[in-house]
Amino acid sequence: MTAAPNQAITAAILVIGDEILSGRTKDANIGYIADYMTLIGVDLKEVRVVPDEEAEIVAAVNALRTRYTYLFTTGGIGPTHDDITADSVAKAFGVPIDVDQRAVDMLLTRLKREDLNEARLRMCRIPQGAELVANAVSAAPGFRMGNVFVMAGVPRIMQAMLDVIGPTLQTGAKMLSETLEAGLPEGAYGSALGEIQKRFPQTSIGSYPHFNTSGGGFSNQIVVRSKDPALLAEAVAAVRLMIEELKAARGL
Incomplete structure (x- = not known):
């Protein structure tokens, strides 16, 4: 589904987890989601990282879901006590949450019913209406709850969900x-x-130091971005001409 020519489709990422903020786990999802969004024409505008605290998650979800077309969350939907993302999203939307039989049926494709213990049932708790x-x-x-997509933090699982x-x-x-x-x-x-x-003004032009791995140390790259090819x-x-003129003035 493609938006109208002048309609910007935007997104934010909310990374949830004490382990990210402590440095114990190195996030591998932000770059992947960013690349994915760029490829399909969605402008990623913001990334936030919050701890496993309900008030922080609720506040961030409500702020970001109203500001952008889509919000993607990663982390906090596992089987342990500190996995509180589903509950927090339910609270943000003001809806109840309980074990969802649809989710139970999905788990039973991989597990025996007798193995579906209390911890695993936590992963089947889904906000009403999702x-x-x-x-x-x-x-x-x-x-998915409204424009909020709640995904796992494990990269391989997140990628499958995406x-x-x-x-x-x-x-x-x-x-x-x-890039020049x-x-x-x-x-x-x-x-x-x-x-x-x-x-x-309708382009984005940035200058970035770049380390040349084949030798020669750092060099500078200028990246020009636009959705309009012309x-x-x-x-x-214009940038290329500027570079040529400056080099000529320096005798390069």
């Missing part, structure tokens, strides 16, 4: 980009690059 998100890896589902979610999303024009090697220190072109950005080409041409 749609389930299938989990091809371990069966325990995620869910593959289910992706085709259901409204998408916009894809962001295009082109500056071959100059940032101080030499900072002001001129700023002037080009003013000339092309505008992108025009801005890139």
Whole structure:
């Protein structure tokens, strides 16, 4: 489903878990989701990380779901006492939560009924009115509540859930980009690059230090982004001309 040409489709990520904030677990989901959103034409605008505290999760969910088209959460839907994301999302939406027979049936495709203990049943607690998100890896589902998608924190499971979610999303024009090697220190072109950005306000132009792994240390790359291919080409041409002129003035 593609949005109207001028309609921006936006998203945020809410990462939930004390283990992320303590450094014990290194997040591997933000970059993956960001890449995925870019490929399908959804603009990722914000990422937040909150602890396993109900008040913090509820506040973040309510802030982000009203600000953006979609909110993706990762973490906190497992079987242990500190997995409180489902309860917190239910509270954010003001709905009850209980064991959902649909989720139970999904788990029973992988487990014997006698193995469905209290801890595993925690993964079947779904807010009232939510749609389930299938989990091809371990069966325990995620869910969708309004524009909020609640996914697992384990990267492989999250990725499987995102593959289910992706085709259901409204998408916009894809962001295009082109990278130019500056071959100059940032101080030499900072002001001129700023002037080009003013000339092309509908593009995003950034300068980034880049480490050359094949030798030569750091170099600077200029990245130009736009959803309009003609505008992108025009801005890139302006940046390229700026680089050429500055190098010529330096005898490079």
